[in-house]
Amino acid sequence: MKLSRRAQEIKPSSTLAITAKAKAMRAQGIDVISFGAGEPDLDTPQHIKDAAIKALQEGFTKYTPVGGIDELKEAIVEKLKRENGLNYQREQILVSCGGKHVLYNLAQAILDEGDEVIIPAPYWVSYPPIVMLAGAKAVTIPTSEEEGFKLSAEALKEAITPKTKAVIINSPSNPTGTAYTRQELEELAEVALRHNIYIISDEIYEKIVYDGFKHVSIASLSEEVKEVTILVNGVSKTYSMTGWRIGYAAGPRELIEAMTRIQSQSTSNPTSFAQKGATAALLGSQEGIPAMVQEYQRRRDLICEMVTSIEGVSCYKPVGAFYVFPNVGAYLGKNFKGNRIENSSQLASYLLDEVRVAVVPGVDFGVEGYLRLSYPISPDVIQEGVRRIKEALTALD
Numbered sequence: 001m002k003l004s005r006r007a008q009e010i011k012p013s014s015t016l017a018i019t020a021k022a023k024a025m026r027a028q029g030i031d032v033i034s035f036g037a038g039e040p041d042l043d044t045p046q047h048i049k050d051a052a053i054k055a056l057q058e059g060f061t062k063y064t065p066v067g068g069i070d071e072l073k074e075a076i077v078e079k080l081k082r083e084n085g086l087n088y089q090r091e092q093i094l095v096s097c098g099g100k101h102v103l104y105n106l107a108q109a110i111l112d113e114g115d116e117v118i119i120p121a122p123y124w125v126s127y128p129p130i131v132m133l134a135g136a137k138a139v140t141i142p143t144s145e146e147e148g149f150k151l152s153a154e155a156l157k158e159a160i161t162p163k164t165k166a167v168i169i170n171s172p173s174n175p176t177g178t179a180y181t182r183q184e185l186e187e188l189a190e191v192a193l194r195h196n197i198y199i200i201s202d203e204i205y206e207k208i209v210y211d212g213f214k215h216v217s218i219a220s221l222s223e224e225v226k227e228v229t230i231l232v233n234g235v236s237k238t239y240s241m242t243g244w245r246i247g248y249a250a251g252p253r254e255l256i257e258a259m260t261r262i263q264s265q266s267t268s269n270p271t272s273f274a275q276k277g278a279t280a281a282l283l284g285s286q287e288g289i290p291a292m293v294q295e296y297q298r299r300r301d302l303i304c305e306m307v308t309s310i311e312g313v314s315c316y317k318p319v320g321a322f323y324v325f326p327n328v329g330a331y332l333g334k335n336f337k338g339n340r341i342e343n344s345s346q347l348a349s350y351l352l353d354e355v356r357v358a359v360v361p362g363v364d365f366g367v368e369g370y371l372r373l374s375y376p377i378s379p380d381v382i383q384e385g386v387r388r389i390k391e392a393l394t395a396l397d
Helices: 005-009 013-027 046-057 069-086 099-110 127-135 153-159 182-195 223-227 254-263 273-285 288-308 345-353 378-394
Strands: 093-096 116-121 138-140 164-170 200-203 229-234 246-252 371-374
Touching: 005 127, 005 164, 013 345, 046 273, 046 378, 069 093, 069 246, 069 371, 093 099, 093 254, 099 200, 099 229, 099 246, 099 254, 116 127, 127 138, 138 153, 138 229, 164 182, 182 200, 182 223, 223 229, 223 378, 246 254, 288 378
Parallel strands: 116 138, 116 164, 164 200, 200 229
Antiparallel strands: 093 246, 229 246
16 A cells, blocks of 8 residues: 555654553553643533533534534634734634644645745644645744743744745743743734734643733734734633634634635534533633633642752743743763663653653654653642652663
């Protein structure tokens, strides 16, 4: 059997693969601690589940409009106005099967063979494959821990070529937890406008920010910026609804129409009753969110303190999201029982095999010498997991 070139080149999501392996080991009775998937450990709020149950009981189980039900689109429009100061019409909204699906539809709608998309590294693992599957090229721009893992306007400007179609900005970021200030976004937007490229703004972690940081949607900077921005968001992280698979896009009407046509030939509509749950999430009480963020901040402080207590390890302190991205470069090139650990992938395998801790290697996010740890897990588990990591690292020679 001969597979297509894209099927041969595409790799599975490393975060999902590592999480699946950890779950399989647990099913065998192995005591594994997983810092793998970016998935809240808190349950979906009850009023959201109740809305979906009610929809099921009332028989809301048939096809819906491809781009989402009007009720949910109106809820998204209201949310964007209320929380982000953005005015969109219902026709400028697309609901898809998760934020990843939104990004896939978007890439298929704007990219042609040979186009380029600028992606700051470290980046979310799926950005480059989504670009590649559209026949385009991901141009990764390295950022530094010392500068907060942020893309500068100058670096963006230098990376733009006649083939550049878009830049992806993920704020707050997976995997580093960095986030851009209004001034930094204004500088990036100015470059994008000057060079006539799209801004793809992934804001899935917008509500999960710490230490008084204020999230700003880049589309809110001006009407001119809004016209070239495609805002990507969803309910997975804020409302602990990862399995519900509801994401959404807001952007120029013509582009949203094109993305909807593409979706009509792939998945059709998002799950009917999940849309009812998402509507309840956006329109219902938001009172639980501050407590959730406060708990995540407590866990962030704990894991940062513990990780940086390991000799030779540094770690940027996240402004948002729920990941830490410690620098473990000092441990590459060391040995365990005669086996040399050359890279972060081998180090991640060593941690899973020897101390039963699942982490994601930095190379999967476009940089070497780092590990990503997701911390929406209990403080006791965080403590035991980092203790094991420390034990394993200090055993290297």
